[in-house]
Amino acid sequence: MVFWIFLFQSNTVADIASDVRSSETSPSSTEGGFFELGVGFFAFDNPVRGGDNGIEIKLYLGGRYQWNGLFIEATEVSSSNLNLGYNAWNSEHWSFDLIGSQLNENIIDEDNHELKKFRGNNDELSTQGLDFLLGFRATGYYENNIIQLFLGQDISNTHDGMIGQIEAGRSWQIRNWNIHTLLGYRYHSEEVINYYLGVKPEQATATIPEYNADAGSIVTLEFGVTYPLAKHWVFRGTLQNEIFSDALNESPLLDNTSWSNFSTSLTYIF
Amino acid sequence: MSRMPRSQIKAILQVYQHVFLLGPVIVLSFYCSTLLAENQTTILTSTPDRCVSLHKGQTCYQKVSLTWQSTISTDYCLFQEGQESALKCWLNTDTGELIIDFQSAEQLTFILSKMKSRAIAASTSVTVFWVYQTKRKNRGWRLF
Numbered sequence: 001m002v003f004w005i006f007l008f009q010s011n012t013v014a015d016i017a018s019d020v021r022s023s024e025t026s027p028s029s030t031e032g033g034f035f036e037l038g039v040g041f042f043a044f045d046n047p048v049r050g051g052d053n054g055i056e057i058k059l060y061l062g063g064r065y066q067w068n069g070l071f072i073e074a075t076e077v078s079s080s081n082l083n084l085g086y087n088a089w090n091s092e093h094w095s096f097d098l099i100g101s102q103l104n105e106n107i108i109d110e111d112n113h114e115l116k117k118f119r120g121n122n123d124e125l126s127t128q129g130l131d132f133l134l135g136f137r138a139t140g141y142y143e144n145n146i147i148q149l150f151l152g153q154d155i156s157n158t159h160d161g162m163i164g165q166i167e168a169g170r171s172w173q174i175r176n177w178n179i180h181t182l183l184g185y186r187y188h189s190e191e192v193i194n195y196y197l198g199v200k201p202e203q204a205t206a207t208i209p210e211y212n213a214d215a216g217s218i219v220t221l222e223f224g225v226t227y228p229l230a231k232h233w234v235f236r237g238t239l240q241n242e243i244f245s246d247a248l249n250e251s252p253l254l255d256n257t258s259w260s261n262f263s264t265s266l267t268y269i270f
Numbered sequence: 271m272s273r274m275p276r277s278q279i280k281a282i283l284q285v286y287q288h289v290f291l292l293g294p295v296i297v298l299s300f301y302c303s304t305l306l307a308e309n310q311t312t313i314l315t316s317t318p319d320r321c322v323s324l325h326k327g328q329t330c331y332q333k334v335s336l337t338w339q340s341t342i343s344t345d346y347c348l349f350q351e352g353q354e355s356a357l358k359c360w361l362n363t364d365t366g367e368l369i370i371d372f373q374s375a376e377q378l379t380f381i382l383s384k385m386k387s388r389a390i391a392a393s394t395s396v397t398v399f400w401v402y403q404t405k406r407k408n409r410g411w412r413l414f
Contacts, residue, residue, distance in 0.1 A: 034402075175331040178324050228322045231399040269401055 033065030040265025047256035097137045131158035161191030184220035197251035216247025312340035314392035332372040345385035
């Protein structure tokens with residue numbers, strides 16, 4: 001149960017979730033950085049056909065390090081999601097980055113016997129892998145509100161598609177509890193959707209028909225809390241729901257029109 | 271050589287009596303009171319003595335118990351450093367407790383003073399820690 005999720009993760013492009021969670025109010029242009037390691041529970045309903053819902057214990061890695069504008073960052077969502085970038089410009093409210101980001105990978109779970117069997121019959125599907133997008137990211141900070149725009153193009157010859165994303169977040173402080181909400185819209189070009197969720201005529205079976213997708217989108221809603229337990233320890237809880245557009249819903253590889261997950265973690269910040 | 275009148279001798283003896291007999295008693299009592307004052311021990315503690323917020327600059331919230339104990343019973347007042355009005359005063363007692371709702375983005379010091387003299391008897395601080403540092407702004411274009 002390691003790699004099926006990325007197409008649906010909304011915060012993979014950016015550290016907006018990290019910023020809004022930690023109540024950032026200014027551009028992230030600090031040289032140096034931090035590293036964090038956490039463990040927690042992750043409960044989810046699996047939108048992939050034949051995929052199991054479940055609860056699992058998950059190890060979270062995250063961090064950010066910047067040197068002379070060059071940065072590497074990983075959100076705590078997954079250890080595999082790595083962004084490499086260059087912080088090119090900052091103003092009082094805006095930060096502009098050139099960024100390379102690995103966003104999507106095979107959606108088919110190793111434990112998904114139905115699709116594993118289907119995939120096993122298709123060499124192309126069995127070699128589905130990581131993409132890598134190159135693009136730009138602009139982040140605006142207005143007091144406790146953050147807005148972020150991302151536009152990226154695959155340069156790894158994985159699907160040659162394009163992804164655009166806009167997210168807006170807001171944070172509140174209620175005593176030492178930090179509460180945040182995120183609303184996001186993510187556009188995937190048809191190359192992306194077809195690569196991960198399409199079924200070519202030669203791949204079709206009696207139960208999994210041919211599917212040629214159009215461009216599609218995902219709307220994300222997130223609610224989260226963060227509580228500082230000690231100087232280096234924080235507790236986090238996140239509830240996330242993602243709603244798919246028709247291009248995703250109509251894929252025979254999915255059987256839900258949305259997916260949701262709930263996670264909690266105890267994280268040590270170095 | 272004329273003899274001193276009896277009444278005058280009596281008066282002089284009374285003076286000697288005050289100086290040599292009562293004097294040491296007065297000096298001794300003054301010395302003892304000074305000694306007692308110097309040995310006065312007053313302890314003021316805050317529990318907990320720290321507050322952790324998520325981000326530098328955020329207000330940190332914490333219920334803090336301020337307790338004090340002294341070897342001498344008198345009138346005391348508890349102040350937050352830099353503020354004129356007392357948080358609470360106690361009359362003729364040698365112990366006290368006050369639970370406060372600490373709300374600050376930086377360290378605060380609390381002082382226990384004697385009510386009349388305002389002499390500081392003890393002090394304690396509540397330190398504010400944070401998980402994330404404030405990020406420094408670096409405006410404008412960055413050149414390679």
